[in-house]
Amino acid sequence: MANRMEWPAQSGSLETVERATLQEQIYRQLRDRIMSGFFQPGQALSTRSVAEAVGVSVMPVRDALRRLEVENALVVGHNRALEIPRLDIATLSEISATRIALEGLAVERAQPAFVAADIGALKDHCETMSGSIDAGDIDGYLGANWAFHSHIYRRASDGILLSFIESLWLRMGPYFRLTAGDREHLDNAMIIHHDIVGALEKGDAASARSGIVADIEAATGDLTDWLAKDTGSAAAS
C-alpha cells in the first residue's frame, strides 16, 4: 500500500496527444513529470501501479518505463520495481562534469548556426523566467529554463549529443526544484543567462561556453550544499 501512486488531475491529458502510440504518450508524460520534479527521489514506479493509474494495460507502461530506465531516469530499486534514483555527491560530481563537457561542446557547436531569430527566442525565454520568478511560479521558471537551454543545444545537434544532454537533465530533474526556491540562486542564474545571450549575440563562442559552465557550476554548488545539509538531518527511508 505504501507504493500506491498518487496521480492527480492531469491524468486526462493522456488523450490530448492523438496520433502517437500509447507507449509514447505515457513515456512523454512520465518524462515531463520526472524532469519537472513531480516525483520524489526514491518513489517507486511499477508497471502495474502506473498502468492502473493511467487506465491502460501493462504493455505500453512496460515499454515506457524500460525506455526511461535505459536513459538513466529510473533505476531498479527495492523489490525489482523501478524508482526515481537518489542522488549522492559523487554521482552529482560526475553528472556535473559530464554536463560541462557536453553542454560546453553543444554551445560552441551551436554558436555558428545562430541567427537573429534564435537570439530573440532566447530573450523571450529569459522574459518568461523573470516573470515566473516574480510570480513565484517555480514550474514556469523550470520550464522556461529548459526551453532556454534546449533551444541552444538543438542548434548544435539533431541527435546523439542532444539525447545525452536530455538524459542528464532527466537525471537531475527531481532535484532541480529543491534549489530553485532560493532567490539569490535565481537572480544569479538570470545574470548568467543574459551573459550567455549577449555572448551568442556577439558571436563569442568562448564566452558563451564560459556562461554555460558558470550556470552548471552554480547549480551544482547549490545542490551539493543542499545534499550535504540533507544527509545530515534527513534519515527518512
Added chain:
Amino acid sequence: MANRMEWPAQSGSLETVERATLQEQIYRQLRDRIMSGFFQPGQALSTRSVAEAVGVSVMPVRDALRRLEVENALVVGHNRALEIPRLDIATLSEISATRIALEGLAVERAQPAFVAADIGALKDHCETMSGSIDAGDIDGYLGANWAFHSHIYRRASDGILLSFIESLWLRMGPYFRLTAGDREHLDNAMIIHHDIVGALEKGDAASARSGIVADIEAATGDLTDWLAKDTGSAAAS
C-alpha cells in the same frame, strides 16, 4: 525475402549465459555483434526475424531491440522495422566531437584512480592488439581495443559517463571494421596506445587526454576518407 536474416553458428551461445533474463542475453548478444561490426549498416532487425532466428517469442526480442533503439544503436527504418543506422559525414563529425569531449573527460578522471595493476592490464591489452594485428585477426584487435579503452573509462565512472561512451562506440561499431584492415592505420594506433599507457604510468593526465584525442581523431579521419570514397562509388540501396 530480402530481410531474411543470416544468423550463423554462434547462435547456440545464447544458452551459455545462465542466470540472466532472455531479454538480457539477447540484448548482449546483439550488442556485441553490432559493436564488432557483424551487421551491415542498413541491415534490418525486426522483432519477428530475430525471434525466429534465436528461437524465442517476440517479447524478449522486443525489449532488447527497444533498448538498443534508445541507445541509438538502432533506428527505425524502411517499413517501421529497426535497422543498423548508416553514418554520414555530418553525424560522424558530431559523434567524433562528442567522443573527444566524453572520452577526454573520462581519461582525466580515471588517471588519479590508476594503480600499477591497471597499467599492467593496459599493457596486456596492447600485447593482444599487436598479436592480433600480426595474425590478421581483426576481431581480436577490435575486442582488445575496446577492452583497452573501456578499462580506462571504467576507472572514471560506474554509470552515466560510461554508458554514454558505450553508446557512441555502439553507434560506430558497424564501421570500425571497415578501416581496421589498413596496416598504416593500425601501426599508428598502436603508437598512440603506447603513448597513452606511458602518460598514465607517469601520472600525466593532460598527455593521456591528448593521446585519447589523437586516437579518436585518427580513427575519425580514416573513416571520413572511407565514407567520402564510398559515397562516390557505391550507389547500392
Added chain:
DNA sequence: AAGTGATATGTGTGATCACACTTAGAGTCA
C-alpha cells in the same frame, strides 16, 4: 499498355494470461 484497385505480407502495438521470484507479515511452534 497504362493506370487502378484488391490482396498478401511484414511490421510494431497492445491486451491478457501464466509463471518465477522476492519480500513482508502473520501465524505457529519451541
Added chain:
DNA sequence: TGACTCTAAGTGTGATCACACATATCACTT
C-alpha cells in the same frame, strides 16, 4: 518470548493472440 515457517501480495518476465498500419505485388479494368 523468540525464532521459524508458511502464506499472501507485489514484481518483472515471457508467451500468445488480435489488431492497425504500411508496403509491394498482382490481377483487373479502362
